[in-house]
Amino acid sequence: MPQRERLRRRTDFAAVSTRGLSFSAPLLMVKALPNGLEHNRYGFVVSKRLGKAVARNRVKRLLREAVRLTPTPKGWDLIFIA
Numbered sequence: 001m002p003q004r005e006r007l008r009r010r011t012d013f014a015a016v017s018t019r020g021l022s023f024s025a026p027l028l029m030v031k032a033l034p035n036g037l038e039h040n041r042y043g044f045v046v047s048k049r050l051g052k053a054v055a056r057n058r059v060k061r062l063l064r065e066a067v068r069l070t071p072t073p074k075g076w077d078l079i080f081i082a
Contacts, residue, residue, distance in 0.1 A: 006075060007043030016043070016077045028067055029081040036075065039065060042067055043079040 007013055020033035035041060044063050046056040059082050067080070 001068065005039055005041055005082065007027055007041050007079065010039070012077065013045075013079060016079050017053070018076070020079070027082065031079040033077045034075055035077045039074055040072060041077045043077075045079060045081045048082065 004067050007016070016056065018031045023030045023032070042064075044060045046059045048056070050056055050059060063080050067078075074080075076082040
């Protein structure tokens, strides 16, 4: 995933968390906020309850691949919380 498509700063995560829309399923929550750009930016959060670092990193890799393969409308900041 290119660096321009990543949410990196704490302030970006905080803005999406507080002002964004929230959608949830039993294993995944998605928070979304329009960003006014011509591309999406993504952030991935995996809780320590899911296991040790190897398991958490695997979940993040799978989420990144799912995002890459799924077409989405442009102009959103999205946070995926497992």
